[in-house]
Amino acid sequence: MADALDFQIINALQIHPRVSWAQLGRILRVDPSTISRRWTALTGRRQVWTSCSEGDAPHLRDQMISALVEISCTPGRREQVLAELGRQGPVSSVHCTSGPRDLYIMISTDSLLSMDRYIDERIAVIPGILGTRTHYLRKIYFEGSSWRLKTLSKEQVKAVHDLRPTDPPKQRRDAHRAVVAALEADARRTAADMQRELGRSLSMISRDIDAVLAASWVRWRVDFAHALMGWSAAAALWLDVEPLELERVVASLRQLNHVRLCASVTGDANLAVFLWLRNLQELDEIEHRLTRVFPKVLIKDRWIVPRIAKRAGHVLDLDSRHRRWVPLGHHPVFED
Numbered sequence: 001m002a003d004a005l006d007f008q009i010i011n012a013l014q015i016h017p018r019v020s021w022a023q024l025g026r027i028l029r030v031d032p033s034t035i036s037r038r039w040t041a042l043t044g045r046r047q048v049w050t051s052c053s054e055g056d057a058p059h060l061r062d063q064m065i066s067a068l069v070e071i072s073c074t075p076g077r078r079e080q081v082l083a084e085l086g087r088q089g090p091v092s093s094v095h096c097t098s099g100p101r102d103l104y105i106m107i108s109t110d111s112l113l114s115m116d117r118y119i120d121e122r123i124a125v126i127p128g129i130l131g132t133r134t135h136y137l138r139k140i141y142f143e144g145s146s147w148r149l150k151t152l153s154k155e156q157v158k159a160v161h162d163l164r165p166t167d168p169p170k171q172r173r174d175a176h177r178a179v180v181a182a183l184e185a186d187a188r189r190t191a192a193d194m195q196r197e198l199g200r201s202l203s204m205i206s207r208d209i210d211a212v213l214a215a216s217w218v219r220w221r222v223d224f225a226h227a228l229m230g231w232s233a234a235a236a237l238w239l240d241v242e243p244l245e246l247e248r249v250v251a252s253l254r255q256l257n258h259v260r261l262c263a264s265v266t267g268d269a270n271l272a273v274f275l276w277l278r279n280l281q282e283l284d285e286i287e288h289r290l291t292r293v294f295p296k297v298l299i300k301d302r303w304i305v306p307r308i309a310k311r312a313g314h315v316l317d318l319d320s321r322h323r324r325w326v327p328l329g330h331h332p333v334f335e336d
Helices: 004-015 021-028 032-044 058-063 078-087 112-123 154-161 174-182 191-198 202-214 243-254 281-293
Strands: 048-054 065-073 091-096 103-109 129-142 218-224 233-240 259-265 271-277 298-305 307-311 314-316 322-325
Touching (some): 004 154, 021 032, 032 048, 065 112, 078 103, 103 112, 112 129, 202 218, 233 281, 271 281
Antiparallel strands (some): 048 218, 065 103, 091 103, 129 259, 307 314, 314 322
16 A cells, blocks of 8 residues: 555656656655655555646647546456457547446547547447447546545645646647657656657657646656555446536545546536546445435436446556556546
8 A cells, every 4th residue: 555655756747747856855854765766666556657648728629529428348258348448549448337327438539520430440349349328428527537535735736836837838849749759658768768759869858858848738747556555446427407506516526535537518418527436335425425415416327336447548547547548549637
């Protein structure tokens, strides 16, 4: 199990994924060599990993199409289906779940037609899949890349945040895209390690790293083996919320650190909420609190997620450790 210092380091990197150990040491009042050893141990045990991906600027994200797809499998064939879905880049995340479906996956494409074709031609035809059901996301209120552990004090959070570069590039250049691609499977990769691949000077690479750190169209993630660090399960709630109450409900959910993703959806429910749980009893507490504060909210369905097989392009082991990275075929605009 990770301890308090491990969680502080992870939290700091969620805020500034390339903060130096010397800088972080001053903020946490810990020797930088201790932080370095801790991070090396966490990554060596495959309990923590980082990634960087190119995406759309916030004002353009509504132009992308995102969907959650339920999948029913032939009995005894789920593992083979998981293996194939893990290899497909456009399938950014794969979850095992409860109820009439066996799995659900997350996909983003550039149009409704391309989404429909991909599901029909690449997903539904996988041997072992009996059927699919697609839920289109209408608006993503918040998602996993913005989720924080919240183990640092307000002063520490501000100190780490203030170290981030603040001068975004005026336009997205090929050099920026190359840097993001070089960092996609390891957001803390050194400029020296990238030099041979990019064929540019260290100073130019460092400058462009700072630029993409400040860019609104780059998403940085620091993920960890949740099942080994205290979160034994996950769940999805499907809510029916009156349109006039929607913004208030979302604002309330934003304050709940169990929530990893919140989006309005098509179907019988109009709001989908994805949570990490330390135990299943927490789900009862969350539902009780939600319906007490918002008595008109109806819980249309709840799915338990005992296993996350792939998250944001990273294939995971049964115990949620990192196994391998699969390059994304599209830039996802949402992830839990």
